[in-house]
Amino acid sequence: MEHVTAFAAVPETVRAFGFFIDGTWRDAAERETMVRRSPAFGRDVTSVALCTRADVDEAVAAARKAFRARSWAGIGGADRAAVLLGVARIIRQRAEELAFWETLETGKPISQSRAEIADAAGHYEYCAGIAQSLSGEAFNTHGDDMFGVVTREPVGVVGLINPWNFPFIVLAERLPYILASGNSVVVKPSEMTSATTLMFADLLKEAGLPDGVYNVVTGTGPVVGQAIAEHRDVDMISFTGSTRTGEAVLKASASNFKKASLELGGKNPQIVFADADLDDAADGVAFGLCFNAGQCCVSGSRLIVEETVAERFQALVLDKLSRIRIGDCLDPETQLGAIVSDQQCEKILGYVKLGEEEGATVACGGNTVAVSGGRFIAPTLLTGVRNDMRVAREEIFGPVLCMITFSTAGEALEIANDSPYGLGASIWTKDIDKALRAMRGVQAGRTWVNTTIAGGPGQPVGGFKQSGIGREGGRMGVEEYTEVKSVHIAIGKRKHWVT
Numbered sequence: 001m002e003h004v005t006a007f008a009a010v011p012e013t014v015r016a017f018g019f020f021i022d023g024t025w026r027d028a029a030e031r032e033t034m035v036r037r038s039p040a041f042g043r044d045v046t047s048v049a050l051c052t053r054a055d056v057d058e059a060v061a062a063a064r065k066a067f068r069a070r071s072w073a074g075i076g077g078a079d080r081a082a083v084l085l086g087v088a089r090i091i092r093q094r095a096e097e098l099a100f101w102e103t104l105e106t107g108k109p110i111s112q113s114r115a116e117i118a119d120a121a122g123h124y125e126y127c128a129g130i131a132q133s134l135s136g137e138a139f140n141t142h143g144d145d146m147f148g149v150v151t152r153e154p155v156g157v158v159g160l161i162n163p164w165n166f167p168f169i170v171l172a173e174r175l176p177y178i179l180a181s182g183n184s185v186v187v188k189p190s191e192m193t194s195a196t197t198l199m200f201a202d203l204l205k206e207a208g209l210p211d212g213v214y215n216v217v218t219g220t221g222p223v224v225g226q227a228i229a230e231h232r233d234v235d236m237i238s239f240t241g242s243t244r245t246g247e248a249v250l251k252a253s254a255s256n257f258k259k260a261s262l263e264l265g266g267k268n269p270q271i272v273f274a275d276a277d278l279d280d281a282a283d284g285v286a287f288g289l290c291f292n293a294g295q296c297c298v299s300g301s302r303l304i305v306e307e308t309v310a311e312r313f314q315a316l317v318l319d320k321l322s323r324i325r326i327g328d329c330l331d332p333e334t335q336l337g338a339i340v341s342d343q344q345c346e347k348i349l350g351y352v353k354l355g356e357e358e359g360a361t362v363a364c365g366g367n368t369v370a371v372s373g374g375r376f377i378a379p380t381l382l383t384g385v386r387n388d389m390r391v392a393r394e395e396i397f398g399p400v401l402c403m404i405t406f407s408t409a410g411e412a413l414e415i416a417n418d419s420p421y422g423l424g425a426s427i428w429t430k431d432i433d434k435a436l437r438a439m440r441g442v443q444a445g446r447t448w449v450n451t452t453i454a455g456g457p458g459q460p461v462g463g464f465k466q467s468g469i470g471r472e473g474g475r476m477g478v479e480e481y482t483e484v485k486s487v488h489i490a491i492g493k494r495k496h497w498v499t
């Protein structure tokens with residue numbers, strides 16, 4: 001109880017962080033710093049260094065040195081697994097501390113932060129198994145004079161650029177997979193939510209990760225992110241964020257044709273058929289909208305509901321949204337968190353106004369809520385939306401739900417797929433045939449049936465179309481960070497070409 005009590009109130013002083021290179025902490029020194037004001041409490045909580053391109057060069061050099069020294073890449077899978085399991089154990093030991101700082105910087109409810117920290121530990125435990133079982137192929141099909149082998153090798157130095165909305169769990173959906181295959185990494189967290197990524201450096205070192213394998217350089221995207229993306233000694237880039245920024249990252253990565261894995265934006269449909277369990281579906285829709293205050297790339301932001309039950313279902317959703325608990329984000333009962341910045345808040349409210357101008361009706365919400373000195377927006381439902389409206393096509397990234405009706409299953413899929421994005425989708429029906437047809441037809445890298453935003457580390461994640469390239473998570477997530485080498489081995493005396 002004493003440990004929990006220590007993280008029960010907003011600290012009186014700002015916690016200043018340096019950055020981490022080659023196993024050593026570096027002070028901000030003469031560099032500029034950025035103070036983070038908690039979006040949930042309106043108080044300054046952390047300060048991070050705004051690093052330079054020279055800092056990125058140093059971090060990349062440290063990662064390259066560690067990779068060449070084979071201090072991590074050269075050890076056995078069982079040894080890597082021992083470290084990853086140690087990381088998971090330490091995460092669980094320090095879960096309350098990590099969740100506390102995650103909530104302070106992101107503004108998400110403490111219950112969600114705690115769940116994400118617990119889920120993160122699971123990724124390291126899962127990858128400990130993959131580290132010991134990652135394998136290639138053998139081809140004993142070339143005749144008596146040839147044997148073939150396909151091996152997987154670590155790609156080298158990975159640049160990892162992470163978003164502000166899920167700093168710790170997105171790190172966990174990438175880092176253990178990067179490490180399981182033997183790579184070194186340079187991480188750039190968002191300058192707004194860097195604390196837990198920086199804190200994690202000490203956890204990794206305690207677990208036995210060699211120096212130089214994990215490096216953290218804090219700062220802005222245009223400086224630090226750009227430098228990592230275009231760096232000629234970075235072998236692969238992993239980026240999670242907006243489609244627009246992902247395009248810039250992909251262009252920068254062409255400097256040395258580095259591999260790229262991008263998880264980008266989404267405008268995700270929740271398709272509700274008339275034969276669904278409507279009470280369950282309404283709860284799922286409310287959760288899919290309000291999870292992380294809608295600041296989630298797989299947020300269910302388009303409600304596509306069969307017209308015969310639209311009026312009834314709208315009433316169920318409105319009832320659910322009216323009972324969402326908004327309050328102190330350190331209170332475990334709070335369900336809806338804060339909006340990350342003033343700019344994001346203005347953007348969300350601007351879309352609500354735009355929706356009205358386009359002909360939609362604000363059925364609920366559309367306003368700010370004053371809680372604990374923070375920045376909150378009430379859950380918002382826009383009805384009378386057409387799929388050609390900007391509010392239905394553009395990523396709002398807030399708790400704003402656009403409701404569209406359909407008459408046939410074919411029309412539902414047409415509406416769902418009429419989007420430049422293809423990240424996530426949820427299907428609600430009790431008809432297994434209908435569910436399977438919709439699951440096959442919807443264009444989304446992550447698809448749920450009678451649930452939403454659920455799952456574990458075993459299955460890959462990623463998007464179709466402008467929602468990204470590559471896959472994270474699962475065995476594919478480890479393989480993503482490897483290079484494939486095809487080897488042909490001659491047996492016996494060579495038959496000479498020149499005689």
